[in-house]
Amino acid sequence: MEKIKFVIDGKEVEAIRDQCVLDVARQNGIYIPGLCYNPEVKFSGGSCRLCLVEAHQAGRMSLVTACNYPIREGLEIKTDTSLVKRIRKGIIELLLARVPDSDVIKELAAEAGIDEPRFVKDEGENYHSKCIACGLCIQVCEEVVGVSAIAMLNRGPDKTPGTPYKKPSEVCIGCGACAYACPTDAIPMEDNGDTRKIWGREFKMHLCSVCGKPYIPEAQIDWIVKTTGKDRVFFDKCPDCR
Amino acid sequence: MAIDIQKVDEIVFGYEQSKESLLPILQDFQREFSYVPEEGIKRLSDIFGVPESRIYAMATFYKAFSLVPKGRHTIKVCMGTACHLKGAPFVVEAIERELKIKPGQTTEDRRFSLETVNCVGTCALAPVVVIDEDYYGGSTSENIIKNLKRYT
Amino acid sequence: MEHTKISTIEGLNKYREKILESKKNELPTVFVCGGTPCLAKGSRQVFEAFKKEFGAQGLTGSVELGIKTTGCQGFCNKGPLVAFADKDIVYMGVKPEHVPEIIEKTVKKGEVIESLGYRDPQTKKWATEYSRIPFYGHQKKLVLKDVGQLDPAKIDDYISRGGYSALAKAFSMNPDTIIDNIEQSGLRGRGGGGFPTGRKWRSCKAIKTDVRYVICNGDEGDPGAFMDRSIMEGNPHAIIEGMIIGAYAVGSNQGYAYIRDEYPLAIENMKTAIEDARGLGLLGKNILGSNFDFDIKISRGGGAFVCGESSALMRSIGGNVGEPRAKYIRSVEKGLYDKPTVLNNVETWANVPLIITGGVQGYRKVGTKGSPGTKVFSLAGKVVNTGLVEVPMGITLRELVFDIGGGIPKGKKFKAVQTGGPSGGCIPESLLDLQIDFDSLSDAGSMMGSGGIIVMDEDTCMVDVAKYFITFLVGESCGKCTPCREGLRRMLDILTGITEGRGKQGDIELLEELCDVLKWGALCALGTSAANPVLSTIRYFRDEYEAHIKEKRCPAGVCKELITYRIDEDKCTGCTVCAKKCPQKCISGEKKKPHTIDASKCIKCGVCKTVCPFDAVIVE
Known part of the structure; x- marks a missing residue:
């Protein structure tokens, strides 16, 4: 991994070539707002446009999104200009x-x-509730969970995350990763006793054999067992009681 | 509406099992069934191992696809710049009044579906209306209604 | 001709000689235009009439060689057009009943039928020679040279006119020399951006990789643009030849042609051309004994304007929703399937064989220093002559609109010309002497775009035009980034308000602010250039915006909420046609006496104005 130096807000900073500006800025305590990017999710970012910064390179200036702009030699970033x-x-x-x-x-x-x-x-x-259509939920479901129960549907102003035909998804495992990842807390997820409701579908929750707390949807256990081969017994106890 | 699943399979298995085939397969669905049926998306998802949500998203993104069955005849009113300047909005309104549907809708008897399209590239004929495969140049709110009568 | 694979360059030359030999001593081939406008005007019937008459008049030889359907011959509003091989004759408005005379006189004896030519509206004189018809006389056909002179579905036609000789020449050159040639020719991307093609190829070649791709962007989506369609329909082999040369130069073995779904004939002709080229061994393994392998797949678009954007197009080929991605790493580095990719537009590819054949100096003889070569435009809107034209770069807009286009119909006044589609702008009369090239159009707040030229007259409302383009873009925005998804619909709200009489002070400034956000903040070129139609109309036609906002008046008489229909008593003869056709039944009056419109019921549908034979309906 090639280390290079670049300048951000007048300060010379070290980074790995092609690392994104936002990660390095945050590591160096420079605040740049941003909602749609999550460093754990490879294909996130680029849509909310809040992390726009000035990139000066080879005598040219452009506004770029810090969350996916690759750092290369000779780059200077300005995060707080009037533009x-x-x-x-x-x-x-x-x-x-x-x-x-x-x-x-x-x-x-x-x-x-x-x-x-x-x-x-x-x-x-x-009415969009709180959804800014940034698409992070979709990427989490696809990349992190590996289920792709939801997708960004339609186009233009009608773009919205959802399940096919707005029906309860058959493949959703009720894990709620989309709701946890949502930057504006826009995905309704109701945990009620031993059931969880999300994307219009109800999931039966698994109870911890020790404390009795409902802590994970049965469907999620099935999914993990199926994809990783983990022993089902592992899920008897909740993380707190393990 | 029941869909001949054998037809679906014929289409799907006619293509190489690659993501590049998704768009052409959906196009074939559209041509065969006059829409992209839910059963088709499900079957395609199963065979190709591509999430249903992804295929459904494509069907909602591209304008070539309809999720509901189309009428026997499709009226495409060109909304290109030249057609707009030469009165295409009047032509659309006249058809709306005559058929009592808006663009994107189908008449109750499923005789016509009305669409507005961006540019069919025959600007010399503006305003242009394409009914099925027939191009009608110089369309007006007057003559288009007569031309509709040719289609049953 | 029998199609067996040609395996060497000499083989190709021999094959060409054989075709030419078989054509000798024949009467001139008749070319019936098969472009869509001509087809709509009945050219197929003309073609059938020729076939029938061919036998009836006892002509010997093959009908297939004698009568051909061609791609667009250009002068679309005068169709159906008929031309003749190697003869300076063009006939217009040809009907099946003209066919016997044409065969009798022109085909058999070489005589000209004046009355089927072009009649100058001023001098009333007839002309049948291209050079004497202003629409053709001012053009310079290089890319379109063969369009209209061959059957696009016959590879032999293309080869007989020298086709694939540029490829043969390219194979005798070093790939880097080819790139040098393209770079020195100054060819710039004809899709609109004007990026130097040679530099693009060189950057792609410079990346170390196992796989590279070349792509032909045939997703021509600008409303009012049909140049690429005409080339794909009319001479697909020129594009394919250009792609093979490009692939050979950069070292790619797989090409894609992404073609707009709305162009079925273009898809069909490209498909046939690719199959035929494969059949002759011009695509596939070891092309012409060069040890170079290359093939082309066709991808049909799904009806999304944004897929004309290169990164969205590549996502679409890969079976995804066509959303653009940030191009901070360019597609020559990471393009289709993250592999280095050269993407050029249809017309750009069709220029490549010309450069290889004619050489750099030859190519640069035409056009300007910064924008060499020609540009194909589609000329439409409120202009007398509409159609497909090819002119040298550097020609002025005035020449294009008035000399070639014949000016504005019905004696109306010119107002503006729109170039560059939804990414372009409106250029006013004061800039008509602007030379057309990539840079001057950008300086004027528009852009070359792919080449749609829409002429607007005094009856065009410029606020309505801005609203039209923003409506278009709202429908075509992919919705991924905030400025484009949210900003455009807010602009549309404001523009709708203005055109419906709800405009208020500060609206223009708010529009300008939104344009600023889009220009700097949007993800892809669709968004960053979306401000152009609004900004250019504000810049040059601010008075029209102000008339709408302050006086609640639409000077051009277009915006429904701000106009009324009435009948001119002096012109109305009381023929009652309007009263019969009025869908609201709100026109009344006695027979043979002037009629009146009940403004309270009128829905301003324009039917009365359309049907009135006496031009008595006034819009104010």
Whole structure:
């Protein structure tokens, strides 16, 4: 792994060639906002556009997303210029009009100095709950869980995560990874006694043989046993009681 | 609607089992059944081992596909720039009034499906309406209604 | 001709000689235009009439060689067009009943039938020679040279006109020399971006890899553009030849042609051409004894404009939803299946054989220093002559619109010309003397785009045009990134408000702010260039926006909510046609007396204006 140096906000910093700007910035305590990127998920990022920064290279400047911009020799990054702030503010205002109920977005808007969006807030048929359509849930389900129960459906303004035909998915294992990964807490997951409801389907939860707590969907145990060959006995106890 | 699953298999097994074949297979579904049936997506998913959600996402992304059966005749009103300037919006509205459907919909008797399309590339004929395979150039709110009568 | 594999360059030359030999001493071949507009106007019936008459008039020889259907001959609004091999004659508006006379006079005796030619609207004089018809006379056909002069479904036609000789020449060259040639020719990507083709090839070649791909982008999605369609339909082998040369130069063994689903004939002709080339050994293993293997697969698009964007196109080929990805690592490095990939547009590939055959100097003789060569445009909209044209780069918009296009119909005033489709802009009259090349159009706030030229007259509302393009883009945005997915629909809301009389002060500025966010913030070129139609109309036609916003008035009389229909009493003869056709039944009046429209019931459907034989319906 080739180590190289580059400049971020005037500071010379070391990085691995082709590592993304956002990871290195965070390691160095430089704050860049961003919602759709998760370093654990290879194909995440690039969609919310909140992590835009100025990239100066070979005498040219462009705005790039820090979450997937590869660091190479001679790169200089500026994270806090007036251009960056202006475009980021514009994006936050658009998101605020889309999901006015999202606390995460409201907080970002307050930071950027936006009280109210200048656009009509989405409501009624157009209501997106808190979903910013960033697609992270989809990537988690595909890459991390390996199930692909959900996908990004439709296109343009109608783009939305969902199951085929909006029916309860036959392949979903109820693990809830999508809900945990969601940056705006937009995926409803209800745990009620020994059942869990997510994506319109109810899952029976497995109870810990020691403390009696429902802690994992039976379907998820089946999936893990099937794909990894792990002994089913392992799941008798919850992580706390193991 | 029941779908001949044998037809589905004929199409699916006619292709190399590679992701590159997904789009052409869906196109064949569309042509064979006038839509992409749920059974077809499920079967394709099973045979190819590609998640159903992924195939379904493709069917919702590309405009060539419909998830509901189409009418016997498809009316495509070109919405290209030249057609727009020369009055295509009037033509669409006239068809909407006549058939009482909006673009993307099918008449109750399944005689017609109405679509607006981006540009069929025959700008010299603007405004153009394509009904099935027939191109009607110089369409107006007036003559298009007469032309619809040729299709039963 | 019998099709057996040709295994050497000499074999190809011999094969060509044989074709030419078999054609000797025949009467001139008749070319009936088989472009879609001509077909819609009945050219198939003309073709059938020729076939029938061929025998009836006792002509000997093969009908197949005597009568051919060709690709688009260009002058689309004058179709069906008929031309003749090696003769400077073109006939327009040909009907089956003209066919016996054409065979009798033109085919048999070489006589010209003036009345089937072009009639100049001013001088009323007839012309049948290309050079004397302004639409053709101002053109420079290089890429389109063979389109309209051969049957695109016959590989022998292409070979007999020198086809695949550029490939033969390329095989005698070092691959790096080919790249040098392309680079020195100054060829720039005809798909719109204008990126130097040679540099693209060189970058791809420079990457160490086991596999490289070449792709032909035939996903021509700009509304009002049909150049690539015409080349794919009219001369597919030129594209294939260009691709083989490119693949040989960069070291690729697999090509893809991604073709728009809405172009069935283009798909069919490309498919036939690929199969025929394979049949002769021009695709496949060890092409012409060069030890070089290459083949091409066709991918049919699924109806998504965004797939014209290279990274989305590559995802689509791979069986995915066509979403673009960030191109921080370019596709020449990591393209299709993450392998180095050269993607060029249809017209770019078709330029390649010309450069190899004519040499760098020959190629650079045409066009400008920064943009050598020609450009194929599709000319449409409010212009007298519509069709497919090829002109040298550097020609002015005025020449294109007025000399070739014949100006604006019905004596209306020119307002603007739109280039570059949804990524381009509207150029006003004051810039009509602008020379067309990649750089000057960008400077004017538009872009070359793939070559759609839409002419707009005084009856065109520029706010409506901006709304039209944004509507288009909202429908075609993939929805992956926030600025494009959210920003465009907000722009559309504002533009809709303006055109419906709800515009308010600050709307223009808010539009400009959104344009700024898209330009800098969007993921792919669809989003970053989406501001152009709005910004260019604000820049050059701000007064029209202001008339809508401040005076609630649409100067061009287009925006429904801001106009009314009435009948001119002096012109109305009381023929009652409008009253009968009005879907609202809101036109009344006595027979033979002027009629009136009840504005309270009128839905502004425009039917009365369309049907009125006396032009008495006024929109204000």
